[in-house]
Amino acid sequence: MDTETLVASLSAELRRDPRDVNALVEGFVSAIRDALVDGDTVLLPGFGTFSTVKEEEKVVDDLAGGGRLLLPPAITVTFTPSTLLRRKIVDRP
Amino acid sequence: MNDKMTFHRIADSIAAATGGTAEEAATFLRALLDKSAETLARGEKVNISGIGTFAPGETSEEAVLWAPDRSLADAVNEPFAAFEAVPLANGITEQQLSQPVAPAGLSVPAAVTELPSAEVVEASVDNLSEPSDVVVPADEVASSDAQVAETIPEPIVAEMESSPSDDSAECSGGDEALGHTEPSAVSDDAGRSIEKPVSPLMEPSESVVESVVEPSEPKVIYRNVNDGPNPWIMLLVGVVVGLCMGYFLGMNFGYLRSSISHDTVEDEIELLEEEEANVQEQINSFDASGDNMVSDEAEEIAAPVAETAETEVVPQTQKAESPKVITDTVDKKNYLTTMARKYYGNHCFWVYIYEENAAILKNPDLIRPGTVVVIPPAEKYGIDASDPESVRRATAKIAELEHRFKGKR
Incomplete structure (x- = not known):
């Protein structure tokens, strides 16, 4: 399910104009991005948690080039599904 | 920062972004x-543009296998977006990478090489503080470091600005130019090598570190408490x-005082005697002058005086020249009458003692006890206890005094 399908489904369910729903989706994405950029943790009950993790610089083997690479530090985003979502997925038929 | 965005806060943010109400946003978010969740539970993927898959x-x-969207990952990693992975040359260990970085003003040129032996490179401060864009001929570098076996690899900072492919090309080109040594400078078209600064993350060698003069920074020197004597012991x-000083001074002062007072008392005793x-x-x-008042004791006293009269002529003349005034003190057992009987032989002569001291x-x-009175000599008032006329005159004076002070008690 891509974004357009999701918007259409939500529009039908909420009985709202798809453009409004699309605006809401964009607002949702913007809110999540702004919170993560600020280093905040986003808690979505029944779905999961978005958080950021800072990884220090490290030296890894460059399998393609045959040498070693010095990877700079980076901030990555992680998602941890909630217990309810995990149970739904694992217990699916 | 490090805050928690709950469901309602996200809904509020959505409402603020879309201009709707918080309830509508919460309903949409739910x-x-x-x-x-239902889509994932059915085993299907969910792709939200801007969030991820x-x-x-x-x-x-x-x-749940989640892959963040590229735009989201880049937005979150924006503080470190300028850094890219760089290949490390041989000989660089992670320990060297973890060493403290050199100051920015003391960037070490990449041309500085480490010696294979234990020789220390005596790099001058001027050479170390050269700007990074200083151009040094490759021949000069090669000739000055004839004993160089291996050069420091290319700086990381310079590498990060170029692509990995370019880096490999430069490295290979450097190998061709300097033989088995890895190049530290990039050759330009004019055959000159351009030195590049070494990244602060890389410390070329210990010899270079030794030659780098640290900038003068204010040093805070803490005094070790264990150094020097213990202040409490010094106080004790x-x-x-x-x-101890107070004790000895007190003893000496007390000794002086006691000796002084002792001397003073002795002097007073001698004076009284x-x-x-x-x-x-x-x-x-006086007793010797009266005919009837000669007593045995007076004779005993007078005898030795007579015996020693010849030997004490000079003292007697001196006493005659300066006769001493006889005084006595009135107290509860020594009245004027007592004094008159003592010095004149009859108590009625007290009136002359009074006349002599009438002013006081x-x-x-x-008369108050403690009053010191002068005992006049008997010759002054014609006092003679054996003379009835003298006694009568004294009695008349007493009657006169009683009449004068009658009713004044």
Whole structure:
């Protein structure tokens, strides 16, 4: 399910104009991005948690080039599904 | 920063972004999450543009496989977006990378090489502080470091600005130019090598580190408490010394005071004894002058005086020239009458003692104890206890005094 399908489904369910729903989706994405950029943790009950993790610089083997690479530090985003979502997925038929 | 965005706060943010109400945003958010969860529970993927792709997993530990959207990952990693992975040259260890970085003003040129042996490169400060864009001929570098076996690899900072492919090309080109050594400078078209600064993350070698002069920074020197004597012990020693000095000074001062007072008392005793002897001598002289008042004791005293008269001529003349005034003190057992009987032989002669001291005695019936009176010589008032006329005159004077001070008590 891509974004357009999701918007259409939500529009039908909420009985709202798809453009409004699309605006809401964009607002949702913007809110999540702004919170993560600020280093905040986003808690979505029944779905999961978005958080950021800072990884220090490290030296890894460059399998393609045959040498070693010095990877700079980076901030990555992680998602941890909630217990309810995990149970739904694992217990699916 | 490090805050927690809850469901309602996200809904509020959505409402603020879309201009709707918080309730509408909350309803939409709940529907979005439920729809996404149902889709994942059916085993389908959910792709939300700007967030990422959620895919159902097989195990409980990996129930959801999530791949963040490129735009989201870049936005979050924006503080470190300028850095890229760089290849490390041989000889660089992770320990060297973890060493503290050199100051920015003391960037070490990449041309500085480490010697294979234990020789220390005596790099001058001027050479170390050269700007990074200084151009040095490659020939000069090669000739000055003839013993160089291996050069420092290219700086990381320079590498990060170029692509990995370019880096490999430069490295290979450097190998061709300097043989088995890895190049530290990039050759330009004019055949000159351009030195590049070494990244602060890379410390070329210990020899270079030794040659780098650290900038003068204010140093805070903390005094070690264990150094020097213990201040409490010094305080205790000071107190003990002070007590000892006070004790000796007190002893010496007390000794001086006691010796001074002792001397003073002795002097006073001697003076009193001398006065007493003079008084006794005058009494003897008074007794000797009267015919009926000669006593055995007076004779005994007068005898030795007569015997020693010849030997004490000079002292007697001196006493005659300066006769001493006889004084006595009135107290509860020594009245004027007592004195008159003592010095003149009859108590009625007290009136002459009173007349002699009339200026200080005032009323003869109100004499305070402790009053010192002068005992006049008997010749002054014609006192003679054996003479009835003298006694009569004294009695008449007493009657006159009583009449004068009658009713003034």
